[in-house]
Amino acid sequence: MGKLDGKVAIVTGSTAGIGLGITEVYLEEGAKVVFCGRRLEKGKEIEASLRAKGYDVTFVQADMSKDEDVYRLFDETIKTYGKLDIVVNNAGIMRMNPIVDADIEKDWDAVMQLNLRSYYLATKIAATKLEKDGAIVNIASIGGLAAAPSLAAYGASKAATISLTKTSAVEFAPMGIRVNAILPGTIFSEMMPRDGEFTAYTLTKIPMGRGGEPREIGTVAAFLASAEASYVTGETIKVDGGMTA
Numbered sequence: 001m002g003k004l005d006g007k008v009a010i011v012t013g014s015t016a017g018i019g020l021g022i023t024e025v026y027l028e029e030g031a032k033v034v035f036c037g038r039r040l041e042k043g044k045e046i047e048a049s050l051r052a053k054g055y056d057v058t059f060v061q062a063d064m065s066k067d068e069d070v071y072r073l074f075d076e077t078i079k080t081y082g083k084l085d086i087v088v089n090n091a092g093i094m095r096m097n098p099i100v101d102a103d104i105e106k107d108w109d110a111v112m113q114l115n116l117r118s119y120y121l122a123t124k125i126a127a128t129k130l131e132k133d134g135a136i137v138n139i140a141s142i143g144g145l146a147a148a149p150s151l152a153a154y155g156a157s158k159a160a161t162i163s164l165t166k167t168s169a170v171e172f173a174p175m176g177i178r179v180n181a182i183l184p185g186t187i188f189s190e191m192m193p194r195d196g197e198f199t200a201y202t203l204t205k206i207p208m209g210r211g212g213e214p215r216e217i218g219t220v221a222a223f224l225a226s227a228e229a230s231y232v233t234g235e236t237i238k239v240d241g242g243m244t245a
Contacts, residue, residue: 002030003226008081010073011035012064012122013091015042017189018139021214022088022221027055029222031086034077036062064091064118065110074125086225087126089119090139092157094191096150096198108153115157116164123168123179132176135225138165139217140181142240158183162236169234178233180224185240186211207242 009026013019015037023035027050035057037043043059050057060076062069077084092115095107102108119138126136143151144158162181169179186202188194188211203211220239223229238244 002028003222003228004086005030007031007085007225008077008083009033009086009088009225010077010084010122011088011090012062012073012118013037014088015039015046015059017191018184018187018214018217019088019090020046021216021218022090023057023218024050025215025218025222026086026225027057029226031225032056032058032081034058034060034073034080036060036064036073036091038063064122065114067121070118070121071125074122074129078129083131084126084129084134085131086135086137087122087130088137088139088221088225089122089161091115091118092139092191094151094154096154098150099152102153111153111157115154116160119161120164123164127168127172127175127177130177133227133230134177135229136168136172136177136179137221137224138179138181139221140165140183140236142183142185142238142244144183145238145244165236166234173233178224178229180229180232180234181236182217182220182224183236183238183240184212184217185238185243187214187217187239188212189214202243205243206240207245210241212239212241 014035047059140161141158143155165181
């Protein structure tokens with residue numbers, strides 16, 4: 001028996017990194033998962049691999065920065081599985097530029113569109129689609145808690161995600177929907193490659209002396225979506241190896 005047996009989940013931005021780690025853990029815990037991404041071939045390869053292991057999983061090609069794709073993702077999920085219990089907002093991008101050098105459209109608007117607006121829209125839709133005792137898990141970042149040079153847009157989007165999490169948790173609690181956020185630190189992924197210069201810099205700041213793996217976010221996301229967290233809402237959980245302790 002898995003902690004998510006019988007549940008249907010959406011995980012956005014999940015053809016790599018944290019999103020894929022969450023998808024894999026959710027499937028292992030008994031959930032049926034709809035995962036999405038922009039890369040059709042990559043998504044279909046992952047879908048086939050996971051189905052070969054016996055999991056009930058569906059890939060939907062979707063660009064979460066496009067409203068029509070967000071709506072279609074929810075429609076396809078309900079059409080395929082007949083219900084929805086969990087939404088994980090994970091899709092995101094990071095642009096590194098000093099404020100004075102940043103391009104407003106590419107380095108600010110694009111980050112806010114995907115990292116914040118898509119979360120807001122998905123949260124709004126989820127409120128009308130989720131079953132009672134449903135759960136929303138937002139992937140924010142420790143970057144939303146403290147300043148980091150050249151990451152103004154990313155940090156602002158993640159700080160806003162923390163605020164969105166708290167506000168929606170309060171609004172949705174009477175509806176039986178819980179909303180929580182995970183704040184990852186350095187998690188090895190396409191955004192934080194193992195051999196990346198910025199990754200190497202952050203590793204020097206981590207008391208545990210290592211970066212995290214995507215599945216280490218997945219296990220926390222599974223807890224927050226499960227009955228084990230039935231009295232947890234509006235919470236932010238840092239998963240950063242002690243970096244912000």
